Amino acid sequence: MRVIGLMSGTSYDAIDAAAADLRLDGDSLVLRPLGMVGDAYGAEVRDALAAALPPAATTLAEVCRLDTLIGQAFAATALRADRELCDGRAELVASHGQTVYHWTDGGRVRGTLQIGQPAWIAEATGLPVVADLRPRDIAAGGQGAPLVSLFDLLWLRGRPGTPVALNLGGIANLTAPDGTAFDTGPAGALIDAAVHHFTGRAYDTDGALAARGTVHEPLLRRLLDEPYYALPAPKTTGKELFHRDYLLAALATLADPAVLATPAVAVEPAASAAPAAPAAPAATTAPTDTGTLAHQDVIATLTRLTARTVADAVRSVGATEVIASGGGTRNPVLMAMLAEELPGVPLHTSDELGLPAAAKEAYAFAVLGFLTLHGLAGTDPRSTGARHPSVLGSVTPGRDGLPRVPRGLKQPVRLVIG
Numbered sequence: 001m002r003v004i005g006l007m008s009g010t011s012y013d014a015i016d017a018a019a020a021d022l023r024l025d026g027d028s029l030v031l032r033p034l035g036m037v038g039d040a041y042g043a044e045v046r047d048a049l050a051a052a053l054p055p056a057a058t059t060l061a062e063v064c065r066l067d068t069l070i071g072q073a074f075a076a077t078a079l080r081a082d083r084e085l086c087d088g089r090a091e092l093v094a095s096h097g098q099t100v101y102h103w104t105d106g107g108r109v110r111g112t113l114q115i116g117q118p119a120w121i122a123e124a125t126g127l128p129v130v131a132d133l134r135p136r137d138i139a140a141g142g143q144g145a146p147l148v149s150l151f152d153l154l155w156l157r158g159r160p161g162t163p164v165a166l167n168l169g170g171i172a173n174l175t176a177p178d179g180t181a182f183d184t185g186p187a188g189a190l191i192d193a194a195v196h197h198f199t200g201r202a203y204d205t206d207g208a209l210a211a212r213g214t215v216h217e218p219l220l221r222r223l224l225d226e227p228y229y230a231l232p233a234p235k236t237t238g239k240e241l242f243h244r245d246y247l248l249a250a251l252a253t254l255a256d257p258a259v260l261a262t263p264a265v266a267v268e269p270a271a272s273a274a275p276a277a278p279a280a281p282a283a284t285t286a287p288t289d290t291g292t293l294a295h296q297d298v299i300a301t302l303t304r305l306t307a308r309t310v311a312d313a314v315r316s317v318g319a320t321e322v323i324a325s326g327g328g329t330r331n332p333v334l335m336a337m338l339a340e341e342l343p344g345v346p347l348h349t350s351d352e353l354g355l356p357a358a359a360k361e362a363y364a365f366a367v368l369g370f371l372t373l374h375g376l377a378g379t380d381p382r383s384t385g386a387r388h389p390s391v392l393g394s395v396t397p398g399r400d401g402l403p404r405v406p407r408g409l410k411q412p413v414r415l416v417i418g
Contacts, residue, residue, distance in 0.1 A: 010170025094369020142386030168328025179382025207333030
């Protein structure tokens with residue numbers, strides 16, 4: 001079956017689409033990658049999302065408007081993927097949608113909301129659409145995240161040692177071979193918030209700003225005091241916690257007026273990007289008092305925070321190697337810091353195992369959609385904390401209804417890329 005997976009993560013900057021031919025072969029699920037396309041959100045949608053996301057207040061009218069606009073944007077990307085990757089022969093679309101709220105209360109997840117109305121995708125493409133994948137796991141007592149954990153468990157099965165799959169998006173998450181999976185904390189979320197606040201840019205291209213900064217130890221220590229990091233797995237988090245105002249509150253406790261000043265208006269040109277593999281700023285040479293903290297120092301500190309908290313999480317599961325994916329792998333300063341924090345633990349990207357790092361999550365949701373259509377579970381309770389595995393999502397019929405698929409199939413135990 002030819003399936004398109006659609007994904008927009010917590011960075012809410014673009015929609016990724018990956019297409020794959022998927023088939024069951026005994027106890028294996030075989031995935032043949034067909035490629036990836038991506039479309040940036042238009043300025044209207046991105047600005048409206050930024051204005052509506054926590055901790056901001058919004059209205060039901062605005063949620064409805066965003067649900068439509070994002071659904072239309074996902075539909076356009078799905079059409080492009082079908083045309084450019086599938087020769088117009090796609091059979092199914094699986095859409096993660098755009099997470100706008102993940103409701104946690106006392107360590108328990110009580111609800112989640114992903115918008116991007118799938119009816120627009122079905123209408124534009126004529127294909128059935130699997131969407132709204134997270135709530136079923138939550139209804140079964142799970143965290144609803146990380147949903148890529150089943151994909152990771154199938155993909156890494158049989159690999160020697162204790163390989164850990166790591167995704168570096170807005171939020172970082174990992175999956176270990178014993179089924180342990182959880183969000184480690186922010187990957188790009190706080191870095192992006194700082195970059196936008198101080199420069200107006202969306203993110204730190206090639207880690208250029210972090211490369212010019214120095215890690216500020218008092219700020220790093222303050223941020224590492226966050227109670228989330230000490231919570232046991234399974235656990236999940238998001239921009240409901242790690243957002244710009246969270247960062248500004250941490251800076252305020254250091255009483256640094258320079259950092260809290262009005263954000264810079266001028267945007268540094270992208271041409272100022274750092275070299276391909278700049279050295280990571282050293283945490284040991286940071287100043288010992290707040291002083292006047294340049295915005296590059298804040299960004300370097302946040303990059304070190306991501307590397308430190310990810311490394312702590314990786315060590316907690318006894319990893320013998322890390323296989324990373326997601327947008328964070330394109331930040332050479334972050335990757336250098338992570339390697340420093342994990343001496344003796346090989347750090348790879350998923351590209352080395354045949355899955356493009358930028359597309360892995362989109363491929364994972366293509367797999368989840370395929371499993372749903374075939375009546376197969378898309379979760380492992382060890383990873384999400386649910387009471388039982390669940391068939392995920394809801395299905396919007398295509399122009400010709402739903403495709404006929406065999407039932408009573410065996411749950412796959414491994415994923416083969418080929």
